[in-house]
Amino acid sequence: MGGIVEVLILGFLISSLYALTALGFTMIFGVAGVLNLAHGAFAMVGAYLAIWAMSAWGWGLPAAAAFAVLGMGVLAPLFYLVFVRPVEDRPIIVFLATLLLAVILEQSIALTFSFNSRILPPLWEGSFTLLGTRISYNRVAASAIVLLILLGLWLFVRRARLGKAILALSMERRGAALVGIPARQIILGVWGISGALAAIAGLFIGSFFGISPLEERLLLVIAFSTVVLGGLGSIPGSLWAAFIIGYSETIIQQFAPEARGLASLAILMVVLMLRPQGLLGRAAA
Amino acid sequence: MSRPRQLRLPSCLWWIGLGLTLGLLLAIPYLLPLLFPDMKVNPILLRRWLDTLTVACLWAILAMSWDLLGGYAGQISFGHSLFFGLGGYTSAVMSVLFGWSPVLIIALGGLVAAVGGLVVAAPALRLHGPYLSLMTLVAALAFERLMRWAKPQIGIPGAEGAILCIPQCFLTFDATAKYYYALGLMVGMALLLYALTRSRFGLALEAIRDDEEAAQAAGLNTAKYKTLAFGMSAFIAGLSGAFYVYHIGSASPKAVLDLEISVQAIVASVLGGLGTIFGPIFGAFFFKITEEYLRLLGALRFVVLFSLALGVLLLVPGGLLAKLRVQLRRGWQALYTPAGAVRNAQETGELGVGRRR
Numbered sequence: 246m247g248g249i250v251e252v253l254i255l256g257f258l259i260s261s262l263y264a265l266t267a268l269g270f271t272m273i274f275g276v277a278g279v280l281n282l283a284h285g286a287f288a289m290v291g292a293y294l295a296i297w298a299m300s301a302w303g304w305g306l307p308a309a310a311a312f313a314v315l316g317m318g319v320l321a322p323l324f325y326l327v328f329v330r331p332v333e334d335r336p337i338i339v340f341l342a343t344l345l346l347a348v349i350l351e352q353s354i355a356l357t358f359s360f361n362s363r364i365l366p367p368l369w370e371g372s373f374t375l376l377g378t379r380i381s382y383n384r385v386a387a388s389a390i391v392l393l394i395l396l397g398l399w400l401f402v403r404r405a406r407l408g409k410a411i412l413a414l415s416m417e418r419r420g421a422a423l424v425g426i427p428a429r430q431i432i433l434g435v436w437g438i439s440g441a442l443a444a445i446a447g448l449f450i451g452s453f454f455g456i457s458p459l460e461e462r463l464l465l466v467i468a469f470s471t472v473v474l475g476g477l478g479s480i481p482g483s484l485w486a487a488f489i490i491g492y493s494e495t496i497i498q499q500f501a502p503e504a505r506g507l508a509s510l511a512i513l514m515v516v517l518m519l520r521p522q523g524l525l526g527r528a529a530a
Numbered sequence: 531m532s533r534p535r536q537l538r539l540p541s542c543l544w545w546i547g548l549g550l551t552l553g554l555l556l557a558i559p560y561l562l563p564l565l566f567p568d569m570k571v572n573p574i575l576l577r578r579w580l581d582t583l584t585v586a587c588l589w590a591i592l593a594m595s596w597d598l599l600g601g602y603a604g605q606i607s608f609g610h611s612l613f614f615g616l617g618g619y620t621s622a623v624m625s626v627l628f629g630w631s632p633v634l635i636i637a638l639g640g641l642v643a644a645v646g647g648l649v650v651a652a653p654a655l656r657l658h659g660p661y662l663s664l665m666t667l668v669a670a671l672a673f674e675r676l677m678r679w680a681k682p683q684i685g686i687p688g689a690e691g692a693i694l695c696i697p698q699c700f701l702t703f704d705a706t707a708k709y710y711y712a713l714g715l716m717v718g719m720a721l722l723l724y725a726l727t728r729s730r731f732g733l734a735l736e737a738i739r740d741d742e743e744a745a746q747a748a749g750l751n752t753a754k755y756k757t758l759a760f761g762m763s764a765f766i767a768g769l770s771g772a773f774y775v776y777h778i779g780s781a782s783p784k785a786v787l788d789l790e791i792s793v794q795a796i797v798a799s800v801l802g803g804l805g806t807i808f809g810p811i812f813g814a815f816f817f818k819i820t821e822e823y824l825r826l827l828g829a830l831r832f833v834v835l836f837s838l839a840l841g842v843l844l845l846v847p848g849g850l851l852a853k854l855r856v857q858l859r860r861g862w863q864a865l866y867t868p869a870g871a872v873r874n875a876q877e878t879g880e881l882g883v884g885r886r887r
Contacts, residue, residue: 280660328840328844331844332843332844332847335847336659337600337604337606337804338843338844338847340606340660340663341606341796341800341843342840342843342844344608344793344796345797345800345836345839345840345843346840348793348832348836349833349836349837349840352829352832352833352836353833355829356828356829356830356833462789466667466668466671469664469667470664470668473660473661473664477660477661507672507675507676507679510668510671510672510675511672513664513668514653514665514668514669514672517653517657517661517664517665517668518653518656
């Protein structure tokens, strides 16, 4: 019984973190048609920005976290302007450029902070017991914050003017241009949002599981798998996929820890073979 | 004013350049002690550099194999470490179990990797662009996890799925001889790939890269060509992995299955120029030699190298070798202009060239 409750709660947390990691990735693909292989690195750099602010300037966690999120919100569009925009019309070059950016960020962070894993302090200390399972407030807070962000993003895309423009761009680029949507500025904004979301995901992952420069690769694989499983560019698809991958990983972790990591990869391979366009194809954006 | 006429670099000059490079590569074990007196005094230093060049040859083979698939066929693989590792593990297992001759085992490593390539190609045929890249990445990651989990108990099992096969998978103590073996394999593969990419097969791959639907409409069996490209690329990557295990004396997930290996193959291809076969060789040598040269910088050297590759990708998308060729052609033009071109230009009325004197 305790095991099942644990799986349900931990699975929810992990799934929502995966969803957060994948969202920014899928938004950039949906709007700009760019597969940003540096997305995992953005999340990792976000967590390290907070670590840096805390150790170098002695800031508290909330201030450092805000700094990290804002920092990535600014850095991501900058990286886009310098490394992606000049070669935007050549997908293979963009693909390789973001891959190289990812390894450069990974190696630079490793150089400054070493390859060792670091753990961010929890946002909220303490825990309570539910049905014989200890649950830390930090986990509850994280899940709640992630849910709020997802909800806010959904409202933003459905209701706000800018959000609707983003949705329109991801559906039909030419049509959006015809009704006067300024694609270039919006793409820049989406890179900012994506960077900020990545940083939030990095912060939470850093506080639960610890973060190291090489973690970037795992985060990228998670984002990539989630997004492909759900269908590239589809936000609801990514959410479904995040929960499928998150729960299957948690269940396997609980009952067969040695096969961890293999199972989600196997699921992904099967889905890719049976339904190459993902669970919810692009049309459902 | 009309544009200066393109004076083509005579193809014999290109072949002479290649021949000179090959001669240089052949002479390196003897040139190094002459050029760097430290190496004559300190044979360990010479050995270290010969080992670096040996690895550079193997990396060049890997990068060329990636280029066949990525540069020619346009199928960007992130999982070449899988093929490299399949070759490497085959070497380690077979040398321990059967102890056949290295030539046989390395060839077998290539074959096993080719089978792996065909297995990956089967689902990959249905996938395009990023989906295909992810599929290859996932296949490579899954195999790495599998090896870490299975921990093969063969030879001297190391931690985390490593196999040490030091007495069995051993080529020679002689660093010079080892370098020549690697160089020979590299030259052989380069010639094979060069011929392959200039044949109907290579043309078909380029057609698929540029527009798969058009290639299909023109009657090409794209599935057949893509499968062949996967198999061929995997075979060659497997050979280099199998040889690499004979070089380092063990196979481990860290040494032959790490994603870093795929990234480095891609970086070498990008540095030298995608879709050129000779470019990746140049890129791999440049990468490995710079890496060794900057050893003192520690991890910083990777930041330097990857930044350089990114710069090349953005500023010289054709690669450094192609750039070099263009510069050479300009130089040749300047040399050639005074004599022939003026007469030529006067005859055709294009005085633009003549004035450049």
